[in-house]
Amino acid sequence: MSSDGQATVFIDGEAGTTGLGIRDRLRHLPVTLRSIDPALRKDPQARREMMMAVDVVILCLPDAAAREAVDMADAMGTDAPRILDASTAFRTDPAWVYGFPEMDASQPDAIRKAARVSNPGCYPTGLIALLRPLVSAGLVPADYPVCINAVSGYSGGGRSMIEAHEREGGPAFELYGLGLGHKHIPEMTLYAGLAQAPIFVPSVGHFPQGMIVSVPLHLDRLPGRVGIADLHAALAAHYAGSDRIAVADPCAKLVADALAGTDRMELRVHGSDDARQAVLTARLDNLGKGASGAALQNLALMLGLEPPPSV
Template sequence: MAAKVFIDGEVGTTGLQIRARLARRDDISLISLAEADRKSRDARLDAFAAADVAILCLPDAAVHEIAAELQALPCRVIDASTAHRTDPAWEFGFAELDAGARARIAAAKYVSNPGCYSTGAIALLRPMIDAGLIAPDHPITINAISGYSGGGKAMIAEFEAGAVTGGFVYGTAQQHKHLPEIVARAGLSRKPIFVPQVGQFAQGMIVQVPLHLAPGGPAAALDALRAHYTGQHFVQVVDRADMGDRINPQRLNNTNMMELTVDGDADTGATVLIAVLDNLGKGASGAAVQNLNLLLGLNEAVGL
């Protein structure tokens, strides 16, 4: 029997991407509301009650409004917003985080999908801490660039209308919404400095973390990544040369893959950790489908 899935907010950027991934599957039955009912509390609650799994693709405030009502319903929930990413009642939906992550996600009633920037940052930093290459209070800086689709419909419209050209840097006040989950899920005790950018391209992402390590640091960091992600399908550790001289943030677009690598100077220990992913794939809708598969007891790669 097909699993019944309701996407609350299916007409947003992430919701549309999730729907596209699920619509072609015969093991999923999508519950959709008529346009007139999409903001109706009663119609939405009826859809939640009928679903095996609901996926919230809503602004944080709207998630908080509906979340309490879902506790009395049997459906399991994946939240694609920022609202619950550090909430201990919600399992963090990064299946490659550690050896027990998949089992925790599969058993959870509530799963919080990671953010796009934080997926790359956590993927790079957690193995460094676990391997003892950096301490939890190490001073960290994170530099990242994303396609403009990460800003949602309003930003997409700005770029596609030509109102923004060349991209921009933002979030320099160090209050970016992804910082709490990076601290909590990477195992940091000190908030990093994070400088995000939006590029003149629709989707794709590069996250970079520069580190001062001991001599030989780049090789040690690469070894730590390889050890952490051995046997993973969607997170691959590659040689720096595999990405080419100029790393293309769009190299993994329309996939749920993330590639990690390391560069730097072995003599000084100056090290750069690098993650490439699709901000709409492993950074959003692809990860949500991966988590949905785990909740349903399926191979996590189905439909991806």
């Protein structure tokens, strides 16, 4: 705690895109941010001393560096801080709590009590939000052959991708991960409750922030005579009362960056009962509810604070 009684927070990797987003959002919480001299940000002793001096460390690092930081914290024993990790390193680790508060009714309390919380990935946030309630309700079988198409703004791709898109003549649209081994697939499979890995085809559009995750469904492959209204009703019931996730009416088209700069997510069920086909969509900001916004929500829960209203 700081001298004024506020919880203290250190962002290890605060100069990156997610770290900067978290730093900016911290003004909405009564916490004290502590930082290392930029010249010492990679110095192990300086980092260790800072970690021992704060209540929560937020890791905004590559996976390998995040694992090293957690090893450092574990070696501190009872002096170790609580950790919120934004990398993919621990998202499927059973010793860590998954930081998606809306996933289940018990998830917020689990996050409040956890010493180690993994912040979800942006694509998995949309996919899990769409599918987990439907799988849990028995409307979509766990062994349904799920295919995911998704497009993200280029800000989630790191410095080289940002530079490529912001220079004159940058790419208009790119498919990637075509080897079907994207690092988010284990996370999606586990927390959506799927019995087999989905086919996931991510892409990047020529816009900074925003995301659409879409999942097509053949309704005749679902149990009984499930219709579009049934899918919509199950999602609406699951997210009733949420100020961050809204279940909206279907529409003729979606613009991917419409929620850029917010921490909200919109879910929809589009399609035709006559054709027995549906498309589930999740729209969000890849840097908002898909990254920094989710981290702030998790941090507030970990510290017993009221999460700030969604922007």
